[in-house]
Amino acid sequence: MVTRCTIGVDIGTSSSKGVLVDEDGRVLASSTVAHTVDRPRTGWVEMDGELWWTEFVRLTAQLLTAAAAEAPEVVGVGVSGMGPCVLLADEDGRPVRPAILYGVDTRAATQVDRMTAEIGEAEIVRVGGSRLSSQAAAPKIRWVADEEPDTYSRARRLFMPASWLAHRLTGAYVLDHQSASQTSPLYDVDAGCWHDGLWQRYAAGIEQPELRWAGEVAGEVTAAAAAETGIPVGTPVIAGTIDAWTEAVSVGAHGDGDLMLMYGTTMFLIATGSRTLRTPSMWTTVGAFAGTRNLAGGLATSGALTDWIKDLTASDYTSLVAEAERSGIGARGLVMLPYFSGERTPILDPDARGVVAGLTLGHARGDLYRAALEATAFGVRHNVETMRAAGADIRRIVAVGGGTQARLWLQIVSDVTDLVQEVPSVTIGASYGAAFLAAGATSAIPRIDRWNPVDVVIRPDPAARAAYDALYALYLELYPATRDIAHALAARERDRALTPQETS
Incomplete structure (x- = not known):
């Protein structure tokens, strides 16, 4: 058969x-x-x-x-x-x-x-x-x-x-x-x-x-x-x-009021509604389906940043996560800007650069890893607040992508943003969403909630909110305080990269 x-x-x-x-x-x-x-x-x-x-x-x-x-x-x-x-x-x-x-x-x-x-x-x-x-x-x-x-x-x-x-x-x-x-x-x-x-x-x-x-x-x-x-x-x-957008389809996060968080090499956010919303620092697009509109944003590094730390420290994720848990909220006095590949939204600055503030000789790799997880969470919060200020009605948040296997990361994002996240049973992501779209195009349209029901709900820890509010305020101050230096360094790197062979 x-x-x-x-x-x-x-x-x-x-x-x-x-x-x-x-x-x-x-x-x-x-x-x-x-x-x-x-x-x-x-x-x-x-x-x-x-x-x-x-x-x-x-x-x-x-x-x-x-x-x-x-x-x-x-x-x-x-x-x-x-x-x-x-x-x-x-x-x-x-x-x-x-x-x-x-x-x-x-x-x-x-x-x-x-x-x-x-x-x-x-x-x-x-x-x-x-x-x-x-x-x-x-x-x-x-x-x-x-x-x-x-x-x-x-x-x-x-x-x-x-x-x-x-x-x-x-x-x-x-x-x-x-x-x-x-x-x-x-x-x-x-x-x-x-x-x-x-x-x-x-x-x-x-x-x-x-x-x-x-x-x-x-x-x-x-x-x-x-x-x-x-x-x-x-x-x-x-x-x-x-x-x-296919990831959003894979978890049914393409309805009015939905926000999808894609945990991957980069972090991507898609808020869906029926109205066209325009704001200077986010991306306005049409949706995957007729009649839908999106306000979208993305961090240029997320999983790429955690991979970099893993490789740099010659470690493994199991060890880093355990050490990051022990490090605790605030990574023992560190705040990081995750702009290691420039940054997309909401600052739209290709010459932004990664910054780690507060380093001492007492810090270890687990602190750096914790700071990276918190930095991406601060980036998510910055995007969400920008979307809401533009009129996005965010009522449901769904997490998807390979990074959802990292429950510490999910918890930190919920704690920083004060958002409840739904995690579906299948987090394969875009390939699964593509298969779903193909099924709908070739037969009776299936229901994604039957294909992929919610498996886990991550709720913010109220006890973490005050500490993360204070750290987020420092995060917002760190970029303008270091922007000119980062831009100067980026310009120097571009000049250095233009060798005679490349310019001939």
Whole structure:
């Protein structure tokens, strides 16, 4: 007896993940392939787009092999990926250069400033919903045109990881509305379509992708793709969307009043409502589904920061967590700024840098680790307070992502923010959400609360609130107090990185 199922694959910053899920939401198989990004210069973060397809093929083979005893019949494919990214390709869909990643890549600061001056900030916000920052895709398209004109002259198509996988599977050239809304100011968030005038001005020569919603079918698996993946010819493939939004789908956190916290390499927050909210320091986008609007934000480092401390101290997470618990609230007198890759929201400062204040010879690695966990929690609180000030009605918080396995981290975030967090039973994240969207596109729409019910509720400890309020106030003071020094150091590093070989 065969088991009808869907495949979900997500291309992330540090790994690609795949799941095979049956019609009841049961995970038949899961697999992960680790990878690294390329950082050829300070502020540059890239990946080879062909790697995304190679890993998709590898994951699919692993999933189908692992679940062979279930006799899986794949009836739909869901795709997802980090973003917004800029993968430019020629008319045949071949990449003309490595993909430029989302807000962690800060190379296009000059283009951000120039486009803002040319268009005007008010008009950019009116059309695209948000000010331009390192998160926006359009300035990165312009960077390629300005800095690599020969490469840009061969570019005809724009992809992101999900749309790239959909293209390789089906031949379709589509982009979902949510991802499109992060190409600001090329997409009109209120009209729900491309802005032709700004597209021709800043993405001339590139064909506009056809727009779809995340769960809509982009096309069907071709014979060539079937031969590579083992997925049957004609299987529907959804358009997919950016991983954070797919993660929200995976836990049902896309309703009016919901806030999703994604614990991953970076931290991402998505507040959902029915109204378009605009505020200078957050990202206004359309939602994964028609009729929804989002106010979103993100920390440039979270899991990446804890990984860095683990590697730097040659330790392991079990030891670090135990030592951080013993360190206690305030990490024995430390306050950290988690801006080790610049910062996205709400300060929108690619030249921000990490700071550890209060260090003494008496501090140990567990104190540093505790300070890092608290720093990301302070960053979450800063974002939540900014969202609420803009009018976001946040009534339900759902945590998702690999970091939810770290219960100390979850507790610290709840204590710092005074928020109750729901943790679902399945925290695989975006790949699971992609499989759910594929199931909805190919049969009767399932209910995510049946697929993935709440498993754990994290409640804030009232006894911790006063101490964390005081530490949060110091956190807010630390950035403006060190900003000028951080900017000067960032400028020195850029100058040092421009070697004669790079500038020739």
